Amino acid sequence: MIKPGLFSLLLLCITTCCYAQDPYQATRAQWLAKAQQLMPQLNETIKRPVSTVALVKDEGAFQGWAAKKTDSLDIFYASSFRQKKSIILDFSEHLTGYVSFGLKVLTGTADAPARFKLTFGEVPSEIATPFDPYTGGLSRAWLQDEVATVMDIPSTVSIARRVAFRYIKIELTGSSQNFDFAIGDIQCKAVTSVTNIPAPLSTATASGIRAIDSIGLATLKECMQTVYEDGPKRDRRLWIGDLYLESLANSYSFKNHDLTKRCLYLLAGLSGEKGYLIGTVFEKPEPHPQANQYLMDYALLYNSALKEYLTATNDTETANDLWPVAKRQLDIIRTYLQPNGMMDYERANKEWWLFFDWKDGLDREAALQGLAIYTLKQTYSLAKALHKEQELADVPSLIKKMSAAAQSNLYDAKSGLVYSGKARQVSYASQIWLVLSGVLSDKESKQVLLNVAKRKDALYPGAPYLYHYYVHALINAGLNAEAKATVLNYWGGMVKKGADTFWEVYDPNNQYLSPYGFFPINSYCHAWSCTPVYFIRKYPEIFQKQD
């Protein structure tokens, strides 16, 4: 997830720079040192392709391209690549790692370098779609094609860049007439920081659910590197929103809690001078934040991530250590809270990035109000667990005031729907966040969620990220059958289309949708899409076979 252009945040930047003193001055360096100590050793596994494939146009396949098995690897490895010139290999699973292959002379003497173009694809369409002329909004360099000049043969060619892929296309773009050669032993040193094998699912689990869980686990495993990455192909960085969802799924599967702990410390250590969290941080060359990338919903969700971490681990030491950060984030809410109990959406939207979903035209007023209340409640609950609720003396009354404002300004009892903004927009996001905030009664929650599904004009979620909160809201509202159906229809839809890992963006109505203007640059293994793992494993009873 990358926001295109960030200069609108200039105002906040100025405010930040004028702030008198770093509230974490005493602890910031320690937090970063703790994050460094928690750096995981990556597990390496050598993986090899299972066959060569051809890409064939197929209307029924995802984005119009299907991979069909052609030859066995033995045949390919024994044949002249100077004759063959181009090949596509299938590793049969999504991998994140470092690719190498051998070159051996078949006839003649290698008297000149050879040149190869390698294209790595998470999905077949990435291999089939020409990357140039490039029309996307993000850096062209994310696209995984590399050129290798090999001076001496025999040799082993190693692609320095870490890649995320299932398919590799190798094309010969330069060779000598004086010798024939073959490619041999293509392999990938696959990396992940996952070490544990998750518990098996109950035998009562519904069959479609089993496949979704398995693909969710693969997605999560691939994104768990030295931080929770959002996507191993792109953008390969730690975002608070992804961390939150990944850590939920991790708590119910791989249980690598140290990775969550590392990320919580890293984000705290790299927060802004005012003590507000920055939405995304980088590990290399040195840990550093994306300057001024203040993302309000993500900053607030950090508190929920910390609270859930404490719940999963009972690690009160870390929770106490990072408590000042959670406490400070509530000042964001206080800053934008208006006397009428409503968040000042217009001002917030000007001074911060409000994300919530990739959805053009989404009015985020209701969602912001809901998330603010949700955060106050989660943080208060965290405070109580740490016996620090006296530090949040104003919070119960804030919750009350903001909930009342939400009820009267956003919820319409007559239509049984939540409306957002001056245009009274009806969206899933608005219903979801007001349900999650607990502002609505159980009955009202059920109603709004059922009603929005009937509204053809309602803005539906643009990406799996918001679908997570949708399932969460359905479960909170007791709509268990609908929660199960959503997982089966939405994530199951990706499974039906051949997903090996869940995608960053999936709109059942438009498989070419891209927030970046070019669908091959989408990430097809994306952390925020892994959360069926969390729901399936936390609520096994919801996802059982039907009798």
Place this chain on the structure above:
Amino acid sequence: MIKPGLFSLLLLCITTCCYAQDPYQATRAQWLAKAQQLMPQLNETIKRPVSTVALVKDEGAFQGWAAKKTDSLDIFYASSFRQKKSIILDFSEHLTGYVSFGLKVLTGTADAPARFKLTFGEVPSEIATPFDPYTGGLSRAWLQDEVATVMDIPSTVSIARRVAFRYIKIELTGSSQNFDFAIGDIQCKAVTSVTNIPAPLSTATASGIRAIDSIGLATLKECMQTVYEDGPKRDRRLWIGDLYLESLANSYSFKNHDLTKRCLYLLAGLSGEKGYLIGTVFEKPEPHPQANQYLMDYALLYNSALKEYLTATNDTETANDLWPVAKRQLDIIRTYLQPNGMMDYERANKEWWLFFDWKDGLDREAALQGLAIYTLKQTYSLAKALHKEQELADVPSLIKKMSAAAQSNLYDAKSGLVYSGKARQVSYASQIWLVLSGVLSDKESKQVLLNVAKRKDALYPGAPYLYHYYVHALINAGLNAEAKATVLNYWGGMVKKGADTFWEVYDPNNQYLSPYGFFPINSYCHAWSCTPVYFIRKYPEIFQKQD
């Protein structure tokens, strides 16, 4: 120099395979071990560009392109490369080595990889001419363009491939809108095995000659790596013909005789099973010959190289060690010698590669006869120096017989010219090699060399390699003024066109000539073109200022 296609040598291959026993069985491994022990430590020097340049079309410039200085490096290093997108840098001299450059963020945070295309050119036209669609006969991979994907910024980008260049073009082909960055500290770790500084030229040296000597030295230095390479851009390997000319120039300049010794041992150790030398060998991944690349004139010239090495060093140990190789090469002559004293050109041409020059349509019968006699004489002279002339008891009579045959079959006293082949072709190559063989009297030698220059239809040399032998022949014939004029006109012609090093191919009448179908793939720093260094320093009196 690469022969396009070598399958016509199949016959010889079969002959070789059937040969009973390796004549060097007892010593081959020792020769290779000695070559390995003589592996030079390369000298490394950090070089930096001197300015940015623009390429401008210029009819008067070599191949139509001139490089004009634009900005200073300071200005370039301080500006956004995301805005600039493309730059050409001039290092002001030809370099062989490893290039790196830095990337630093100017504004924003680096949130995505950047992608660069780098093109390295020995001459401006290599930068200005699109490489694709590629029409050349040799591997496209020789062309020095590389793609670098840089995942993290700031960073130092190192191009793994060794390159040979004066100019670098850097193009930005992918970057993020969210940050600006600059390129900094572009550098080249230049390598050569040259350590000595040659003696200064006499102050009496003619001025045009001084520039030619200096460019010849640069050419030789660049080609002196862990072997005498033919060209540091292409083909980066040891050829006997290049070794011979390079070692002559080295003996009168850098005096790195150990490199010559290493190459002589390497070629001996990698010779064919019958004991015949193979024209070219490779160092990597392991020392090995170009299978079946039997090149008759080069195999014979090894003997001259060994003889000249002994003359320069008095290293009788090495000469004695390698004497069996020189002695064995004479069997090539004996094998193709006909009862009438003429070499069987037709059969030799079928079974070996006869090179002599890059010149379409050249009939090599006369040149082969001349070189065979020359080799017999040189080898006999080597034998005498080693007190081994009794091992070549038949050689004096062979020389006599072959010289007489050459006189009667190839030389026409009436026209004062040497003719080659059934079509009685008149070429420089034929005159040159008969002069060098000593078959013609001084007067006849003068005549044929002066006469061929008057013949508009005579095939003139195609490349500096044969021009070397031309100058040699002129000096042997006492045509010193013509020798000096040839150096000034031919090599001086390259100087006038802006050469930093001398080119593989230079035809004053066609600056786009390429033996490989695409002039940018020509080597513009080529060993066999360095030999003015040898003549200027061996015969200083010829190259003095005129009074």
